């Protein structure tokens with residue numbers, strides 16, 4: 001009703017990849033999940049790239065079940081599921097032999113048993129899978145500096161601009177698959193595409209043990225016949241909503257004009273339609289342990305006034321300290337960074353940044369302490385000319401040890417400071433940083449602060465909690481997480497939602 005469908009439902013397309021659509025259709029029907037879909041924020045495609053984006057999505061085949069079959073030869077060739085066998089048990093992963101019977105992950109175990117009476121249940125060993133995952137991610141890291149883990153067995157690798165060094169993406173993928181096979185004895189399927197969503201669908205389509213590259217000019221034809229649920233982020237509820245509005249395939253969505261879409265399903269539909277057309281500008285978000293935190297700003301006008309500079313330093317120091325405390329870290333090195341207002345050399349890099357650093361005898365997460373040390377560095381710098389940029393950084397990070405215990409022995413001033421910091425953090429968490437002004441910070445506000453979230457920094461919302469059932473990261477140690485330890489888990493294993501994994 002919403003739009004003239006470009007592809008009538010289920011007609012056989014001359015495109016050989018329509019088999020992909022059929023397979024995804026059957027898979028999506030099996031993997032309905034109860035939670036509503038979460039659509040990632042959509043940014044407009046305006047940034048110009050030096051190289052065309054190349055994304056690789058690597059996804060282990062039937063990961064848990066394959067590990068079990070590798071380690072227990074008696075299970076090879078048999079329909080195996082990892083999961084609880086009890087009345088409330090759920091299938092966490094199913095071998096390909098089990099999938100032939102229609103057994104899928106997230107399915108109740110009794111239903112799996114009904115479909116396949118000879119099914120072999122394995123209780124599973126999360127600690128083992130986590131170890132295996134770490135080994136596999138170490139291999140992923142060899143192929144790209146930007147690896148984004150989606151779960152224990154699945155990751156995006158950004159290959160953008162790496163062709164000269166690494167060779168064509170297809171060759172990189174072949175080498176990666178070989179390396180994983182040699183190191184782990186397991187199969188990984190790989191999809192390559194110009195955007196994340198296409199790479200992810202391509203790896204699903206290539207399974208098992210496959211490799212599929214979708215070139216830039218093939219994206220439209222590749223996506224068009226797929227069911228609306230194939231969009232990464234559209235769950236069962238969203239899929240139903242789109243179908244109720246008359247959309248069956250991505251091609252129909254992509255071909256529909258914006259106004260009709262908005263009337264039919266709202267702004268949400270407009271975003272989905274862009275994705276359906278292959279417009280996905282989500283980038284690979286690599287996670288790295290932070291090595292340093294910093295805040296800086298560029299002044300609206302050049303500044304030499306000492307009071308303004310010191311107030312700016314305090315604002316930045318407070319902000320850095322807040323982030324340290326949030327991530328339970330302390331810093332041993334304080335860095336002051338500035339950029340002179342006078343051009344030093346011709347060209348765009350004519351304003352090189354200057355910095356000075358100091359190492360503290362005791363690591364700190366206190367803003368006043370960071371500010372005091374940074375002010376000392378400012379005094380030592382003996383600035384003769386105005387600056388256009390001022391920043392404060394913290395390096396030499398170490399984890400804060402047992403703060404609750406040390407509070408009892410802390411000298412009164414230190415305890416007061418700790419209490420104050422905690423109060424500041426609470427206000428900041430509740431009302432945002434704008435709510436915070438210490439008396440001497442007024443002038444720094446006028447300097448036009450740029451609060452930036454640094455890439456790779458630990459954030460509360462760091463992990464993509466998308467519709468794909470994120471199951472922890474390779475950094476998750478099973479020892480730290482009792483829920484990951486099957487010893488504590490009796491019969492019920494959490495369903496590992498291996499969405500397209502077949």
Ligand SMILES: [Mg+2]
Nearest residue numbers: 059060153501
């Ligand atoms: Mg998988």
